[in-house]
Amino acid sequence: MSAEATNPVSAADAAVTDPAVRRRGRARIDLRRIGRAALLGATAGPAPRDRLPDAISHVAEAHRAHHPDADLSVLRRAYVLAESSHRGQFRKSGEPYITHPLAVTLILAELGAETTTLTASLLHDTVEDTDVTLDQVRREFGDEVAYLVDGVTKVEKIDYGAAAEPETFRKMLVATGNDVRVMSIKLADRLHNMRTLGVMRPEKQARIAKVTRDVLIPLAERLGVQALKTELEDLVFAILHPEEYETTRALIAGNPQAGDALGAVAEQVSAVLREAGVGAEVLVRPRHFVSVHRVRLKRGELRGCDFGRLLVLVSEDADCYAVLGELHTCFTPVISEFKDFIAAPKFNLYQSLHTAIAAPDGAVAEVLIRTHRMHKVAEAGVVALGNPHVGQDTAEQPDAADRQGATAQPAAVTAAPSPDATAGPDATASRADDGERVDPTRPGWLSRLLDWQQAAPDPDTFWSSLRADLAEDDEITVFRADGGTLKLPAGASCVDAAYAQHGEAAHGCLGARVNGRLAPLGTVLGDGDTVQPLLAQDTVSGPSPEWLDHARTPAARIAITGWLRAHPESAAPPAETDPRPLVNVTADRRTGAELHADLEGEPAAVRPAGCCTPVPPDEITGFRVRGGSVTAHRARCTAVEAMRRLGREPVAVRWGDTAQGRVTLVAESFGRPGLLADLTEAIATAGAAVVSATVEPPSEQRVRHTYTLHLPDAAGLPALMRAMRDVPGVYDVHRARRGTSESRRA
Numbered sequence: 001m002s003a004e005a006t007n008p009v010s011a012a013d014a015a016v017t018d019p020a021v022r023r024r025g026r027a028r029i030d031l032r033r034i035g036r037a038a039l040l041g042a043t044a045g046p047a048p049r050d051r052l053p054d055a056i057s058h059v060a061e062a063h064r065a066h067h068p069d070a071d072l073s074v075l076r077r078a079y080v081l082a083e084s085s086h087r088g089q090f091r092k093s094g095e096p097y098i099t100h101p102l103a104v105t106l107i108l109a110e111l112g113a114e115t116t117t118l119t120a121s122l123l124h125d126t127v128e129d130t131d132v133t134l135d136q137v138r139r140e141f142g143d144e145v146a147y148l149v150d151g152v153t154k155v156e157k158i159d160y161g162a163a164a165e166p167e168t169f170r171k172m173l174v175a176t177g178n179d180v181r182v183m184s185i186k187l188a189d190r191l192h193n194m195r196t197l198g199v200m201r202p203e204k205q206a207r208i209a210k211v212t213r214d215v216l217i218p219l220a221e222r223l224g225v226q227a228l229k230t231e232l233e234d235l236v237f238a239i240l241h242p243e244e245y246e247t248t249r250a251l252i253a254g255n256p257q258a259g260d261a262l263g264a265v266a267e268q269v270s271a272v273l274r275e276a277g278v279g280a281e282v283l284v285r286p287r288h289f290v291s292v293h294r295v296r297l298k299r300g301e302l303r304g305c306d307f308g309r310l311l312v313l314v315s316e317d318a319d320c321y322a323v324l325g326e327l328h329t330c331f332t333p334v335i336s337e338f339k340d341f342i343a344a345p346k347f348n349l350y351q352s353l354h355t356a357i358a359a360p361d362g363a364v365a366e367v368l369i370r371t372h373r374m375h376k377v378a379e380a381g382v383v384a385l386g387n388p389h390v391g392q393d394t395a396e397q398p399d400a401a402d403r404q405g406a407t408a409q410p411a412a413v414t415a416a417p418s419p420d421a422t423a424g425p426d427a428t429a430s431r432a433d434d435g436e437r438v439d440p441t442r443p444g445w446l447s448r449l450l451d452w453q454q455a456a457p458d459p460d461t462f463w464s465s466l467r468a469d470l471a472e473d474d475e476i477t478v479f480r481a482d483g484g485t486l487k488l489p490a491g492a493s494c495v496d497a498a499y500a501q502h503g504e505a506a507h508g509c510l511g512a513r514v515n516g517r518l519a520p521l522g523t524v525l526g527d528g529d530t531v532q533p534l535l536a537q538d539t540v541s542g543p544s545p546e547w548l549d550h551a552r553t554p555a556a557r558i559a560i561t562g563w564l565r566a567h568p569e570s571a572a573p574p575a576e577t578d579p580r581p582l583v584n585v586t587a588d589r590r591t592g593a594e595l596h597a598d599l600e601g602e603p604a605a606v607r608p609a610g611c612c613t614p615v616p617p618d619e620i621t622g623f624r625v626r627g628g629s630v631t632a633h634r635a636r637c638t639a640v641e642a643m644r645r646l647g648r649e650p651v652a653v654r655w656g657d658t659a660q661g662r663v664t665l666v667a668e669s670f671g672r673p674g675l676l677a678d679l680t681e682a683i684a685t686a687g688a689a690v691v692s693a694t695v696e697p698p699s700e701q702r703v704r705h706t707y708t709l710h711l712p713d714a715a716g717l718p719a720l721m722r723a724m725r726d727v728p729g730v731y732d733v734h735r736a737r738r739g740t741s742e743s744r745r746a
Contacts, residue, residue, distance in 0.1 A: 055079070055102060062109035063118060070115050078122040078141065085130035092199050100192060101125060107188040111227060111380040114387055117181045120148035124185055128153045144179075144387075151175030151182030152189065163459035169215065170453060170462055177450045180382045183219060187228050190216050194235040209239040218470035222446075224348040224381025233290040248293045252307065259284055261304025265357075265365045269310060272330045278322050281313040285368070309366040313375055317342060320353050320369045327367060331357035334364060342374075347475045347487070349377050349385075448487070448500075452555035461561075465554035478525050481513070481532035492552045494521045498533035499556040506556075507543055507563050508536035510670035510729045511701060518731060520701050522550040536672055536728040542567055544671075546701075606630045606653055608662065612637040612735070615661035615714035622653035661714035662691065664736035665721065667705040669729045671698040678727045679705060686720040687712055706736060 056079045060072050082101050089097035105121040113121075119141055126132040127149055134153075138146035152175075154168045176183040190212060197205050213236045220229035238245045252258075262284045270282045286308040287295065295306050312323050320342060327333070337356035345351045353369040376384045449466075456462035474490035478497060486500050494514065498506035498521070512519050513532040525531060543560045551557045606622065612634040614620050619635040623643050632653045633640050644650070669675060676695060683690060691708040711717060724733045 055083075055098070059102065059105050059109050059118065062106060063115070066109075066112040067114060072115075074115060074119050074141065075122065078119045078145075081132065081140070082122045082126055085126050085132045089129065091196075093196065097125075097129075103192045104185070104188045107191060107228075108184060108383065111184075111188075111225070111383045112376065113181075113184065113383050116144050116387060117148070117184060117383075120145045120152075120181070121185045121188065123149050124152050124189065147175070147179060148182055148185060151179070152185050165211070166459040166463035166466075169466065170459075173446075173453065173466075174450060177446060180223065180446075181387075183223060184225070184383050187216060187220050187223075187225060187232075191228050191232055191235075194232060197235075197239070205239050209236045212236050213240065214467045215470060220381075222348050222470070224350055224377060225379075225383055226350075226381065227379045230288045230290070234288050237290050237293070244293060245289065248289050248296070251296065251302070252289070252292060255302070255304065255307060258304045258307035259286065261363055262308050262310065262365060265305065265359050265363055266310055268331075268359060269312070269327065269357075269367070272326055273312075273323060276322070276326045278319060278326060279315065280319070280323055283311040283313070285309050285311040303363070305363045305365045309368055311375075312367060312369045313372050314369070315371060317371060320371065323369050324353050324355060327355065327357050331359060333357055337366065342370075349381060352378060448553075448555065452553070452558055456554075456558055461558065465558060468554060476525065476527040478528070479530040481530065486531075488525065489552055490527075492525055493550040494519060494523050494525065494531060494533065495547050495550045495560075496553045496556045497525060497531045498535075499551075499559055500553065501533060502535065504559055504563075505535060506533060506559070508672075509543075510534045510536050510672060511731070521547065522701070534670070534731070542673070544701075606632055609633040609637065609639065611639050615663045615711060615717060616655045617715065620653055620655070622651040623648050624651060661711050662708065663711060663714070663717060664706065664708045665724070666734055666736045667707070667724055667727075667730050668732040668734075669703050669705065669727075670731070671701055671703045672729045675703065675727070675729050676705070679707075679724060679730070682723045682727050683707065683709060683720065686716060686723050688716075688720055 056075060060075065063070055063072070063075070079102075083098045086097045086101070091097055091100065101122050101124060104124065105118050108117055108121050123132075123137060123141070123145065127134050127137065134146055134150055137149050151172055155164055155171060172182060172186060193208070194212060197208065200208070212232055217229055217232050217236065220226075220232060237248075266282045266284055270280075273280045273282070287306075292302070292307060296302055299306065314320055314323060334356035337354065339354040342351045342353055351370060351374045354366070355369070356364055356366045358364050370378065452465070453462055456465060476488055476490050476492065478486050478488060478492075480486060480501060486497055488496055488500060494512035495506075495509070498509040498512065502509075509521060511521060511534045512523065513534065514523055514525065515530050542563050545564060547560050548557060551560055607629065608614050609631045614632055614634045614637075620632045621635055621640055622630040622632045623640075625631050630651050630653060640650075667679060669679075676693075680690060680693075688709040688711050691710055693708070694706040696704045696706075709720075711720070721733045724730060
């Protein structure tokens with residue numbers, strides 16, 4: 001889209017054109033020849049209406065290869081408008097500017113884009129850089145083309161200043177939410193600009209490369225457009241890491257026989273499959289520069305087979321598993337390398353079987369197994385899915401069911417799932433219930449991105465959140481307690497799950513149950529976990545600054561930051577105190593329950609044991625202690641058994657006539673504002689008096705309250721404990737016991 005790009009032979013191009021390291025790939029457009037054709041077209045007058053201009057013949061040829069029946073007349077009209085409107089504009093390399101939209105359109109045509117996308121790509125800079133208006137595009141080419149052109153048109157820098165770039169991407173992503181073809185055009189546009197970045201100042205090259213690395217490459221990955229993603233990675237690699245790039249280039253150039261090693265394994269694989277009667281095409285797939293660099297960092301010294309992988313293409317899904325069985329039978333499999341992305345597709349529509357085999361000579365080769373349809377989607381991603389607004393009859397186009405099945409829940413079987421099994425009405429309904437769009441060109445991650453971007457308060461927050469969100473390159477599925485599912489980035493915590501499920505209501509989250517067990521909010525979730533956020537019933541509770549340490553998703557971080565900004569008192573740092581201080585609250589000390597011991601001679605003083613704090617009508621037993629007094633324990637107190645093992649004789653004790661008593665209760669809760677007040681109110685409402693209270697500081701969002709209470713009637717203890725458990729945030733109340741982890745629940 002930039003008119004500043006040029007066309008020098010970059011280091012990446014030099015490496016690719018070197019005969020010693022030439023690698024298979026898409027043919028590149030000859031920009032200078034097309035530029036001359038465009039100039040001739042401009043000076044010699046328009047081409048006759050019955051034929052295409054020479055400059056667009058490459059696009060037409062590539063388009064007809066994927067769409068034999070395509071109507072090319074609209075492409076001719078789009079080219080004529082683009083060429084006439086850009087006439088007189090030149091790139092910094094001196095080439096006519098029309099060469100840029102032509103190159104972008106050719107990239108998309110080679111990926112199999114349909115005619116509407118190609119029409120919009122030819123016109124994608126006209127509204128931004130010429131006098132052509134959006135209304136004119138709409139009148140001549142329709143609403144769809146106008147929408148796509150508007151989606152990739154930058155916002156005016158004079159209106160947005162430094163925020164122009166993030167606001168342009170925000171506008172583009174919102175448009176992509178309705179039509180993913182907007183981002184397809186942008187990715188092809190950036191690829192051509194990256195190919196021709198040579199005459200830019202080094203600092204500007206680095207800035208553009210960083211945005212490409214942080215935003216556009218992750219978007220290409222998420223949309224499944226691997227053909228664009230891999231080349232963008234190599235171009236960014238050459239600019240941002242020139243030394244590592246040169247090392248990798250020299251490594252590839254120094255191993256010209258690397259393809260022979262893979263070729264030998266490919267011949268063995270082909271022979272095995274022919275003998276088994278499995279029809280398959282076995283290809284050697286060289287790694288691109290960044291892939292070779294990553295393998296070198298992982299494995300150290302590289303061998304011949306490390307410079308590429310084998311690609312096995314078959315016709316049907318079941319054939320993929322047949323190939324896998326033959327390979328694992330006739331070769332030694334490397335089990336740790338096996339991955340089944342057919343039964344469990346990636347979130348970017350990618351489907352394939354991955355494995356690695358050791359040939360008889362010891363060479364280990366990685367193998368990708370997929371159908372031709374899977375390969376097309378793996379390379380072109382959403383571009384291969386065509387127009388998302390056109391309904392497709394699955395009876396006439398069986399691939400439509402397959403494409404929908406690519407986003408369905410995987411079948412829990414080891415055999416290849418059929419399209420019917422993965423894309424049935426039940427699966428579709430469940431996905432709709434989960435809030436994920438069934439349309440594969442509007443994946444769940446894009447819907448979530450569009451949701452949280454609305455809450456971003458300013459362009460800087462949006463820009464930083466977008467980069468952080470796109471940096472998460474893996475996704476997990478967790479189950480809600482009500483049976484639905486949530487898609488979250490790997491490493492997400494209960495905080496993220498709470499905001500994903502409840503939105504701003506998650507401000508009152510007190511904790512969570514993960515797989516049925518209570519867990520702090522910072523617990524990291526794993527794929528397949530069941531999570532149930534526990535919410536407070538009041539409207540006072542809110543997040544603490546510590547939640548930001550656990551939040552991974554932009555939706556959670558933006559919501560928490562917004563609440564803390566609106567409630568600055570909650571974000572204030574606590575006063576400096578000694579580690580884990582105790583807060584003591586005292587009240588009137590009253591007489592405890594009356595206890596009597598049946599002893600010969602003078603009666604001894606009898607007091608309740610502090611370890612189990614018995615109250616009427618607990619069954620009790622006593623033991624003499626130093627000083628001649630008697631301590632009364634609950635009959636099931638562990639101290640009773642310990643005393644008996646020591647040979648201590650029990651003393652018969654009994655309750656007096658009074659029903660009052662003193663008891664120590666421990667309340668386990670999740671921390672929130674006002675919790676202490678609510679608990680003491682519940683205690684007072686039950687008629688109990690607080691003798692003392694100890695509140696420990698929060699640990700992982702959990703707080704322990706210990707209350708010593710005087711009960712006017714000990715028979716009301718169970719009701720009091722139930723009332724305390726009903727306080728929002730309290731998840732357990734039990735009688736205190738000292739020196740042991742055992743406790744008795746009422």
